[in-house]
Amino acid sequence: MTLHPHWYLPTSGDGRDIVxxxxxxxxxxxxxxxxxxxxxxxxxxxxxxxxxxxxxxxLTPVGTWCEDPWVMTAALSQATRRxxxxxxxxxxxxxPTLVAQMAATFQRMSAGRLHLNVVVGSDxxxxxxxxxxVTHDGRYERAGEFMRVLRGAWEGGAGVTLDGTxxxxxxxxxxxxxxxxxxxxxxxxxxxxxxxxxxxxxxFLCWGEPPAAVAERIAxxxxxxxxxxxEFGIRLHVIARPSAEEAWAEATRLLESVDxxxxxxxxxxxxxxTSVGQARMSALHGGRTDSLxxxxxxxxxxxxxxxxxxxxxxxxxxEVADRLAEYHDLGITHAILSGQPHLEEAYQVGEGVLPQxxxxxxxxxx
Numbered sequence: 001m002t003l004h005p006h007w008y009l010p011t012s013g014d015g016r017d018i019v020x021x022x023x024x025x026x027x028x029x030x031x032x033x034x035x036x037x038x039x040x041x042x043x044x045x046x047x048x049x050x051x052x053x054x055x056x057x058x059l060t061p062v063g064t065w066c067e068d069p070w071v072m073t074a075a076l077s078q079a080t081r082r083x084x085x086x087x088x089x090x091x092x093x094x095x096p097t098l099v100a101q102m103a104a105t106f107q108r109m110s111a112g113r114l115h116l117n118v119v120v121g122s123d124x125x126x127x128x129x130x131x132x133x134v135t136h137d138g139r140y141e142r143a144g145e146f147m148r149v150l151r152g153a154w155e156g157g158a159g160v161t162l163d164g165t166x167x168x169x170x171x172x173x174x175x176x177x178x179x180x181x182x183x184x185x186x187x188x189x190x191x192x193x194x195x196x197x198x199x200x201x202x203x204f205l206c207w208g209e210p211p212a213a214v215a216e217r218i219a220x221x222x223x224x225x226x227x228x229x230x231e232f233g234i235r236l237h238v239i240a241r242p243s244a245e246e247a248w249a250e251a252t253r254l255l256e257s258v259d260x261x262x263x264x265x266x267x268x269x270x271x272x273x274t275s276v277g278q279a280r281m282s283a284l285h286g287g288r289t290d291s292l293x294x295x296x297x298x299x300x301x302x303x304x305x306x307x308x309x310x311x312x313x314x315x316x317x318x319e320v321a322d323r324l325a326e327y328h329d330l331g332i333t334h335a336i337l338s339g340q341p342h343l344e345e346a347y348q349v350g351e352g353v354l355p356q357x358x359x360x361x362x363x364x365x366x
Contacts, residue, residue, distance in 0.1 A: 008338035053350025057084035198224035233334030
């Protein structure tokens with residue numbers, strides 16, 4: 001099966017260090033003066049580069065420090081022709097019927113270039129900031145109901161009626177069903193996350209753990225999904241260069257730019273998180289800088305100060321392609337990649353790694 005390559009849209013800003021602008025609230029100093037603000041002009045440049053390099057889509061994050069993903073991607077959809085957008089959304093932030101309508105409009109406006117990433121929530125402070133006080137497992141129960149209403153509304157006609165724990169709707173529908181129907185991505189590492197994804201998602205997203213851990217997660221979701229079809233994706237940073245020496249030199253430079261006190265601040269914040277996935281990311285390195293190689297070419301340096309996806313594939317173009325091929329062999333069919341800065345690293349991956357994957361028959365040759 002084909003591997004679908006995706007890139008990342010840095011709507012919190014960009015930079016040449018691990019933190020950049022996007023997670024500035026987890027460190028001591030605010031790096032915005034040295035970073036690249038998320039202007040429409042810069043994000044358009046990143047999106048056009050991703051399109052030219054033949055990434056299929058870009059993931060757009062959601063959260064306090066991000067530009068609104070719907071507004072930003074709607075604007076960028078008019079500046080691009082082929083590139084699709086994986087728009088992250090929070091089930092606590094809007095009714096599923098409204099999101100169904102928004103998605104249907106986006107599909108018509110963009111000629112079918114929308115997918116959705118259902119972000120259930122992992123940071124209690126973030127949830128409370130948006131007025132959401134639902135417990136961890138309750139959030140996944142709500143996400144399941146949310147996706148049920150979305151799918152039912154997209155069928156059109158009389159729509160869907162649900163008298164659930166979190167949503168009560170009658171005849172939820174849209175004027176014209178979206179064509180094609182957006183894929184629903186969802187991640188998470190807890191039992192509640194796996195169960196919800198197995199029942200409702202089209203693509204289950206893993207963070208970049210060692211292959212054995214990813215294989216275990218895939219097997220568990222497949223078991224829970226039974227005969228229901230579901231695909232699998234992985235979210236990874238990438239440091240790819242013509243030679244392994246150049247790639248590791250860049251990883252060393254990134255690590256040396258991190259303030260040790262910033263690591264302490266970030267790790268303490270991560271310890272307060274209720275996210276099982278965040279705990280697994282943090283456990284890969286334990287806050288130590290001397291044990292960051294957690295699997296061949298898999299480096300956990302990003303996770304010292306960045307929440308969520310905390311690992312990067314580091315190596316030559318061939319080596320990074322080798323590792324992506326290994327994940328593909330486990331069942332991964334979507335790779336959502338990123339790098340600092342996102343413009344320059346898109347070219348490193350797009351011109352160096354993607355051609356290697358095409359040679360191996362993992363990507364279309366067109």
